Amino acid sequence: MDHTARSAQAIATHCEQRLSACGIRPTAQRLRIAALLLAEPQHLSAEQILASLRSAGARVSKATVYNTLNLFAERGLIRLLSVDGSRAWFDSNVDAHYHFHDITSGALIDVPIPEVEFSRLPAPPPGTEVAGIDLVIRLRKKG
Amino acid sequence: MDHTARSAQAIATHCEQRLSACGIRPTAQRLRIAALLLAEPQHLSAEQILASLRSAGARVSKATVYNTLNLFAERGLIRLLSVDGSRAWFDSNVDAHYHFHDITSGALIDVPIPEVEFSRLPAPPPGTEVAGIDLVIRLRKKG
DNA sequence: TTCCTTGCAAAACTTTTGCATTAAA
DNA sequence: TTTAATGCAAAAGTTTTGCAAGGAA
Numbered sequence: 585m586d587h588t589a590r591s592a593q594a595i596a597t598h599c600e601q602r603l604s605a606c607g608i609r610p611t612a613q614r615l616r617i618a619a620l621l622l623a624e625p626q627h628l629s630a631e632q633i634l635a636s637l638r639s640a641g642a643r644v645s646k647a648t649v650y651n652t653l654n655l656f657a658e659r660g661l662i663r664l665l666s667v668d669g670s671r672a673w674f675d676s677n678v679d680a681h682y683h684f685h686d687i688t689s690g691a692l693i694d695v696p697i698p699e700v701e702f703s704r705l706p707a708p709p710p711g712t713e714v715a716g717i718d719l720v721i722r723l724r725k726k727g
Numbered sequence: 728m729d730h731t732a733r734s735a736q737a738i739a740t741h742c743e744q745r746l747s748a749c750g751i752r753p754t755a756q757r758l759r760i761a762a763l764l765l766a767e768p769q770h771l772s773a774e775q776i777l778a779s780l781r782s783a784g785a786r787v788s789k790a791t792v793y794n795t796l797n798l799f800a801e802r803g804l805i806r807l808l809s810v811d812g813s814r815a816w817f818d819s820n821v822d823a824h825y826h827f828h829d830i831t832s833g834a835l836i837d838v839p840i841p842e843v844e845f846s847r848l849p850a851p852p853p854g855t856e857v858a859g860i861d862l863v864i865r866l867r868k869k870g
Numbered sequence: 871t872t873c874c875t876t877g878c879a880a881a882a883c884t885t886t887t888g889c890a891t892t893a894a895a
Numbered sequence: 896t897t898t899a900a901t902g903c904a905a906a907a908g909t910t911t912t913g914c915a916a917g918g919a920a
Binding site for chain 1: 874875876877878879884885
Binding site for chain 2: 664666667668669671672684686687693695699700701702703704705706708709711712713714715716717718719720721722723724725726
């Protein structure tokens with residue numbers, strides 16, 4: 585199915601189903617945030633989402649944006665990234681993957697799982713198990 | 728040489744040399760911070776360092792702690808980590824290594840380089856080169 | 871009605887900055 | 896004496912929270 589060709593209505597319906605599937609009541613604000621973030625694999629900050637929604641004419645508060653993003657992340661609808669100390673990045677791609685981080689521009693680029701292979705990994709300490717692996721490959725301008 | 732058996736004087740001298748080697752003027756505050764942080768491989772926050780120095784009777788301000796830690800990190804004397812969004816962690820181990828992050832307790836544990844082997848890594852995008860690789864293995868309580 | 875969500879403003883935190891004072895070379 | 900570092904308080908930036916008002920079931 586062509587993603588970009590979907591109607592606004594179809595996107596709304598799709599988001600509504602995804603929220604409901606996670607036990608999240610699909611309110612107007614949550615749907616706006618979901619429609620924006622889940623439209624494609626991307627990394628957005630809370631402030632970017634707030635600005636984007638507002639310039640699109642949506643009525644939404646900063647508190648709701650943060651509440652919603654935290655809720656989405658808890659329910660596994662999005663992923664919260666800590667790549668630099670400056671702010672949180674919300675990743676709409678929840679499939680396992682890694683990241684390039686361009687330290688010059690700040691850009692974040694997905695690295696698909698097949699591009700990385702571990703031939704050796706440490707055993708988790710006794711009493712613990714691996715909850716996830718975050719790999720960030722920092723990039724600088726060459727030259 | 729036994730690390731723990733060194734006298735306070737020997738530690739001070741050692742720190743002074745390390746700072747000077749990095750072109751950092753060894754002031755009283757910087758030496759206190761260096762002595763604390765570089766005593767062993769560890770991960771400390773700015774607030775922990777400030778509290779530790781003050782309870783040890785040192786006269787040092789929050790601004791100086793932050794200025795100093797940033798300076799040390801710039802000069803490669805310590806390493807700045809972004810493992811969770813909450814705050815910066817300063818790692819006194821600047822040798823290449825990775826981390827376990829216990830998401831229950833917040834604990835950070837070093838993973839030595841030989842414990843991780845990559846059999847496949849993506850090529851950096853054109854015009855960029857790899858500046859470093861940060862690997863964080865998240866741990867949760869098993870059971 | 872009852873429970874949940876929202877918005878606003880304020881608070882909480884971490885980190886940075888301006889500027890007068892102090893210390894180092 | 897000249898330059899750089901420190902301390903303090905205030906500012907800046909991000910995220911959380913308290914609470915009244917609004918909306919859904």
